[in-house]
Amino acid sequence: MKRVLILCFLGLAVTFAIAAADTPVTILRDGVTLTIAQEKRAEHIGNKLRCLVCQNETVENSQAGLAKQFRGIIRRRVVRGETNTQIVDFMVHRYGIFVLLKPPLIPLTWLLWFSPVIALLAGLMVVLIARRRRAPPSLPGLSEAERDRLKDILS
Template identity: 45%
Template sequence: MQADVLLRRLGAALLLCGTLLAQAADAPPAAADPVAEKRMLSITAELRCLVCQNQTVADSTSGLADDLRAQVRTMIAEGKSDQEIVDFMTARYGDFVLYRPPVKATTALLWYGPAALLLGGVLVLVLVLRQRSRLAPEAFDPDPDDAADDGRNRSS
């Protein structure tokens, strides 16, 4: 019986060690130049991860985001400006890579589409409510509870 308890504890300890080692492998590399690393994080915070699409390149753990961060580090080391790096990424991946794409003809739906959908929904709601308010009460099906109440009231 004690051997069984000992094996369980040993298994739990090995599982814990494996989990800690797996997390340690995902830790980001220590930056040789903290200023360049801060600049890289600032730039990649403005870029959308093309795999995750809901995260910035700075926050994503995908392989593509790792590659993009490495590419930004390389471009920083080459002396490129922030705008040159963003322009390169935009030329390569399109405006979709930008977390805040510019307002232009190709992105107008992206910027104004949600507002147009909201206004359209409100307009449809108002029209439906107006139409329903003009209908007579007999046009609607009675509620099951109201029908049961009517039956009880008539028998009294």
């Protein structure tokens, strides 16, 4: 029984050792060789940027050719040792503020940030104007003869 347990333990140890040996120290991605830490950092930056072709996907998730080029630019700059801020600033300078997945609240993006509120207020104004124009029709009062006749009809 002890021998079986020892063999199982040794088998697991060898399996883990082989798996650890297969874990790469560097990764080749988008034509750039990176360490695992650099790759994670590049993915983090790529998840902050929008694919200009797909527009609703991050650079990391998009399969568009432009997104692949963006990933290559990001990874080359990570390997050079640039900070995350420097890389994002470069991308914004080169491709415009629209490349950011969550653009900052600055005068240039006010319309983008406040357009839902503006649309809601415009919709409320349309509803209010439509209700005011559609005033209930005013009915003239009934004469005494008409009231008597109405009572006869209803009864």
